[in-house]
Amino acid sequence: MIRIARVSMALLATSLAAPLASSGQELEPVAGRSPTDGQRVVLVTGSTGGLGREVARTLAARGDHVVVHGRSADRGMELVAEIEAGGRGSARLYLADFGSFDAVRALARAIRRDYDRLDVLVNNAGIWLQGPRQLSDDGYELHFQVNYLSSFLLTRELLPLLRRSAPSRIVHVSSAAQRPIDFDDVMLDDDYTDGRAYAQSKLAQIMFTFDLAEELAGSGVSTNAVHPASMMDTDMVLERGARVRSSVHDGVDAVMHLIDGDDLGTGGYFNQTTPTRANQQAYDERARERLRALAERLTAGR
Numbered sequence: 236m237i238r239i240a241r242v243s244m245a246l247l248a249t250s251l252a253a254p255l256a257s258s259g260q261e262l263e264p265v266a267g268r269s270p271t272d273g274q275r276v277v278l279v280t281g282s283t284g285g286l287g288r289e290v291a292r293t294l295a296a297r298g299d300h301v302v303v304h305g306r307s308a309d310r311g312m313e314l315v316a317e318i319e320a321g322g323r324g325s326a327r328l329y330l331a332d333f334g335s336f337d338a339v340r341a342l343a344r345a346i347r348r349d350y351d352r353l354d355v356l357v358n359n360a361g362i363w364l365q366g367p368r369q370l371s372d373d374g375y376e377l378h379f380q381v382n383y384l385s386s387f388l389l390t391r392e393l394l395p396l397l398r399r400s401a402p403s404r405i406v407h408v409s410s411a412a413q414r415p416i417d418f419d420d421v422m423l424d425d426d427y428t429d430g431r432a433y434a435q436s437k438l439a440q441i442m443f444t445f446d447l448a449e450e451l452a453g454s455g456v457s458t459n460a461v462h463p464a465s466m467m468d469t470d471m472v473l474e475r476g477a478r479v480r481s482s483v484h485d486g487v488d489a490v491m492h493l494i495d496g497d498d499l500g501t502g503g504y505f506n507q508t509t510p511t512r513a514n515q516q517a518y519d520e521r522a523r524e525r526l527r528a529l530a531e532r533l534t535a536g537r
């Protein structure tokens with residue numbers, strides 16, 4: 236069976252053999268191994284670099300099995316090899332472009348096929364692009380899809396596994412950069428700036444967190460959102476030439492707090508480790524309902 240359905244030029248340049256999830260195809264892991272019995276299983280999206288990679292390293296150092304995800308085969312394989320060589324945790328790498336719902340679905344199918352439990356899902360993969368507005372493979376504004384819609388879809392696809400694994404957690408890596416969603420121009424056809432696109436997608440993640448917490452009440456699956464730290468020294472910030480204001484390790488502490496912390500409850504938004512109020516729109520039930528209906532419609536399989 237041919238496993239390689241679509242290989243981006245960027246990926247082709249770095250690795251000729253790596254399978255990237257695509258429509259209807261089964262996605263195979265690129266590297267790594269299965270967890271051992273009793274090992275906690277944590278999926279960290281966007282863990283081939285930046286904050287996600289440091290969270291993955293921290294989890295593995297504690298003995299966890301990390302499902303590493305991203306698009307870069309080389310960086311992902313490097314991390315898996317490092318984790319395996321570390322001798323404590325274990326890891327396995329899957330490649331899927333969050334600019335494609337087919338790829339997200341293929342990733343979810345692969346996780347359901349390869350794992351009988353998922354203790355923590357960390358929705359961390361994210362972009363803050365420079366330059367003109369870009370569209371996803373599905374035709375939607377790219378920040379909205381990669382940062383919000385794809386996490387929404389992945390989470391929904393993995394909910395049965397998370398429920399079976401309860402007590403389990405879903406952590407949404409959001410941001411203090413939040414901007415209300417204009418439901419008349421969600422894809423920012425009329426008024427695009429990268430800051431606006433990023434900030435509305437980050438608020439959408441928080442609105443999803445609040446909804447999900449209500450839906451999962453009493454299930455043993457908790458969910459919270461976090462602003463990890465401001466302007467960390469990751470590619471997202473460095474490639475813009477923006478002024479670095481914190482270390483990625485500050486962000487790791489904040490994310491690990493939501494993964495491991497006691498008595499956090501569910502349905503909260505944290506500024507690093509402090510429970511905080513999000514943008515007012517997140518508390519508007521009608522706005523959340525509109526957003527949920529939109530996400531369900533846009534991510535519905537064809």
Ligand SMILES: NC(=O)c1ccc[n+]([C@@H]2O[C@H](COP(=O)([O-])OP(=O)(O)OC[C@H]3O[C@@H](n4cnc5c(N)ncnc54)[C@H](OP(=O)(O)O)[C@@H]3O)[C@@H](O)[C@H]2O)c1
Pocket residue numbers: 280281282283284285286287288304305306307308310331332333334358359360361362381408409410411462463464465466467468469470471472
């Ligand atoms: N940096 C900050 O100061 C800051 C502040 C607040 C919140 N955050 C949030 O923290 C999270 C991590 O950010 P970061 O600073 O670590 O960014 P980063 O260094 O750019 O890393 C982003 C990660 O997401 C993956 N990714 C990007 N586009 C993707 C796509 N289309 N499909 C699949 N994976 C994709 C990247 O992997 P590949 O390149 O391999 O695809 C990489 O692993 C984001 O959600 C961000 O919004 C960051």
